[in-house]
Amino acid sequence: MIYITGEFFGVQRAREMLFQVSMHKSKCIISRDTAMLPRKLDWLLMEKLAQLQEIMYDNGTFINFPPIGSQVSVLSVYGDHRVHIERTIRSLMQLACEFYIANVWLLPKSIQDVYPNGSQPSIVNQAAIQSDGNRIAIESGAEVVFKSTNSFEVYGTEKVTKRAVEKILELDMVKNSQVEIRFQVELACEHRDFISGKKNGKLNKIMKTSNVKIKFESFNDYNFMLNLSGNPATALMGLTLLEEELPAEISFHIPEGYHKRIIGVGGKNIQRIMKKYGVYVKFSNAKEFAKLGGYQNNHDNVVARTPAKNAENLENLKQSVMELVHPKDKDFVIEYLNIDRTQHRTILGEKSIFIHDIESKTNTCFYFPSTESGSSTIEIFGPRSQIAIAKQMIMSHIGLEADCRLMATSELLRVVASDEFDEKVIQTCKNHWNVTVLVINGGAEGEELTVKFGLTRANAENLQNARETLEAFLIEKKINFHRERGATGSYPRRNTVTSIGSLDRSTNGFNTFTPPTPTDTAGFGTINRHGSEKDLQGLVDRNGGHYHYPSLSSSTNSASSYAYHPAMSMNRFYNQFVGLDGHMIGVSNGQTAIGAPGNTDWASIPRQMVQKSNNYNILEPNHLIWVDLPSDPDLN
Numbered sequence: 001m002i003y004i005t006g007e008f009f010g011v012q013r014a015r016e017m018l019f020q021v022s023m024h025k026s027k028c029i030i031s032r033d034t035a036m037l038p039r040k041l042d043w044l045l046m047e048k049l050a051q052l053q054e055i056m057y058d059n060g061t062f063i064n065f066p067p068i069g070s071q072v073s074v075l076s077v078y079g080d081h082r083v084h085i086e087r088t089i090r091s092l093m094q095l096a097c098e099f100y101i102a103n104v105w106l107l108p109k110s111i112q113d114v115y116p117n118g119s120q121p122s123i124v125n126q127a128a129i130q131s132d133g134n135r136i137a138i139e140s141g142a143e144v145v146f147k148s149t150n151s152f153e154v155y156g157t158e159k160v161t162k163r164a165v166e167k168i169l170e171l172d173m174v175k176n177s178q179v180e181i182r183f184q185v186e187l188a189c190e191h192r193d194f195i196s197g198k199k200n201g202k203l204n205k206i207m208k209t210s211n212v213k214i215k216f217e218s219f220n221d222y223n224f225m226l227n228l229s230g231n232p233a234t235a236l237m238g239l240t241l242l243e244e245e246l247p248a249e250i251s252f253h254i255p256e257g258y259h260k261r262i263i264g265v266g267g268k269n270i271q272r273i274m275k276k277y278g279v280y281v282k283f284s285n286a287k288e289f290a291k292l293g294g295y296q297n298n299h300d301n302v303v304a305r306t307p308a309k310n311a312e313n314l315e316n317l318k319q320s321v322m323e324l325v326h327p328k329d330k331d332f333v334i335e336y337l338n339i340d341r342t343q344h345r346t347i348l349g350e351k352s353i354f355i356h357d358i359e360s361k362t363n364t365c366f367y368f369p370s371t372e373s374g375s376s377t378i379e380i381f382g383p384r385s386q387i388a389i390a391k392q393m394i395m396s397h398i399g400l401e402a403d404c405r406l407m408a409t410s411e412l413l414r415v416v417a418s419d420e421f422d423e424k425v426i427q428t429c430k431n432h433w434n435v436t437v438l439v440i441n442g443g444a445e446g447e448e449l450t451v452k453f454g455l456t457r458a459n460a461e462n463l464q465n466a467r468e469t470l471e472a473f474l475i476e477k478k479i480n481f482h483r484e485r486g487a488t489g490s491y492p493r494r495n496t497v498t499s500i501g502s503l504d505r506s507t508n509g510f511n512t513f514t515p516p517t518p519t520d521t522a523g524f525g526t527i528n529r530h531g532s533e534k535d536l537q538g539l540v541d542r543n544g545g546h547y548h549y550p551s552l553s554s555s556t557n558s559a560s561s562y563a564y565h566p567a568m569s570m571n572r573f574y575n576q577f578v579g580l581d582g583h584m585i586g587v588s589n590g591q592t593a594i595g596a597p598g599n600t601d602w603a604s605i606p607r608q609m610v611q612k613s614n615n616y617n618i619l620e621p622n623h624l625i626w627v628d629l630p631s632d633p634d635l636n
Contacts, residue, residue: 031078032085035220036092038071039143039155040099040186048095055091057370059084059293063092087293093188093222100161101184104152104168106177125173132171140164158243162236169232181235185226191247192216192224194280194305202245212238248311251295251303252318253332253381254325259283262324273320277313279306281321299332299365299381329363331384337391339398341376344368351397358393362386366394396458404470408441408449415477416441416449425473429453433462437470 061079066072079085137144142156142164212230364382369375429435436454
């Protein structure tokens with residue numbers, strides 16, 4: 001069921017577009033079935049649900065699992081492209097390789113143990129077995145089953161399976177029996193030769209050293225089973241030796257133009273690096289990459305693989321390979337940027353042309369989270385040297401708004417309605433500082449008057465200049481807006497709800513709250529969006545004489561905060577002033593969107609908090625104190 005909300009004609013248009021997409025996709029949907037052990041299917045659904053959702057999201061596919069506990073061993077993958085389906089199945093099989101199965105068989109020592117009275121077989125104490133099995137499962141975290149064949153079956157990841165087997169071997173009943181252990185490990189078919197070594201040299205060495213048996217068992221087109229069996233003294237040691245030979249790998253991205261240079265003539269360069277670190281490296285060109293669909297991440301086109309015992313050399317090899325890449329194109333990394341999730345649709349919609357332009361100019365890619373996650377964090381993938389540039393460019397399309405609240409006196413109302421105010425404040429801020437100024441009059445004298453500053457986050461440093469321009473004009477006109485400490489009285493304010501509880505309280509005078517008055521200095525800078533009067537105190541540090549971004553750190557010497565008007569939300573795309581009470585100065589009548597110069601409509605995008613910084617290149621939200629501001633529930 002899909003729910004669509006909005007205006008009537010918009011809903012109808014969205015409905016028709018959805019029908020068109022569904023009709024087109026229904027003709028090209030393909031599927032593939034693959035086999036997997038039922039217990040592993042249940043384990044994936046219960047323990048790896050987040051990874052499954054990520055796999056489906058990355059590949060644009062759907063995985064149809066059988067019901068939990070149904071003992072069905074077939075799952076289906078649906079998609080519109082064969083490469084995406086194959087990559088989905090490979091990712092599933094890689095997850096399944098983390099699941100181990102162990103069997104502990106209790107064998108009789110002699111024929112008398114099988115028929116102690118000459119006729120009747122021995123009877124195992126089922127009550128004691130059940131009690132011990134429950135205890136071992138709780139202590140180890142694995143699933144433990146005792147079967148009628150006098151054997152234990154253990155299911156779980158590597159560590160919990162080993163721990164459970166060790167505890168089973170400590171049972172008195174097991175100590176008095178002849179025991180055989182088998183570990184079953186699932187591995188990718190492409191790793192079969194890697195594990196075996198030349199002429200099965202690796203496996204022969206393990207079997208000879210630990211006195212165990214190792215057998216390969218075919219399972220499906222993607223994975224095979226490796227069975228290792230032996231007695232209690234040797235099985236665990238053999239499993240440890242085998243795990244040291246299992247492949248450890250790392251994948252990363254290198255532009256294809258550098259592949260030939262890194263490989264060298266006849267592969268001399270890359271062979272020298274591989275021999276130095278004992279690591280195998282595979283480069284995928286555009287054709288192979290299109291066929292494969294990437295490795296661990298969608299954009300990785302280089303994979304390095306080595307035995308687990310040599311895993312520490314993977315990072316060293318990566319650094320050696322990256323030394324042959326130009327600084328502009330090397331060190332492809334993923335960095336994160338917090339942008340309020342209510343802005344994501346605007347950026348991906350009407351601003352998408354700018355996003356594509358940024359990606360092409362900086363060789364980066366932007367990845368937005370799914371709407372169901374409720375996350376405000378986007379990923380930026382690209383060269384380390386270009387990430388900061390990409391951040392700054394996308395910031396130029398993200399709006400920022402600050403409010404200045406004043407008591408509406410007769411002198412102030414007369415001044416802000418004059419042509420001189422429009423010329424010296426509104427036009428000056430717009431032309432010189434690229435800041436839009438809007439005055440919202442609450443109504444009669446004695447009520448609240450709001451001066452709104454609108455700009456982009458890339459232009460945030462100019463907010464101080466715009467504030468000083470307004471302040472200088474009011475001082476010139478002898479409009480008193482400073483607080484007399486200890487003054488009584490208050491004026492009505494909008495009801496707000498705070499979700500910020502850790503703003504700095506270290507500044508003297510901020511530990512207690514005094515209601516603002518018409519002569520209140522701090523009231524000039526008070527900002528509102530979902531911030532209480534106690535939490536949101538001021539826009540600028542008037543003692544320090546400089547503007548700064550808000551910080552929730554206790555080390556700050558002054559308290560600042562940004563505000564967002566509660567009426568400004570996603571439904572203000574075409575008229576950002578709908579829902580604001582009172583006469584508006586600086587905006588014409590009708591649905592006119594006033595935005596900052598540079599074709600950026602700051603008011604059409606809901607605002608969000610930013611971290612304290614006077615250098616915009618390092619402006620980035622703080623993950624620990626990031627506030628997910630409430631938005632219109634009808635639009636989420």
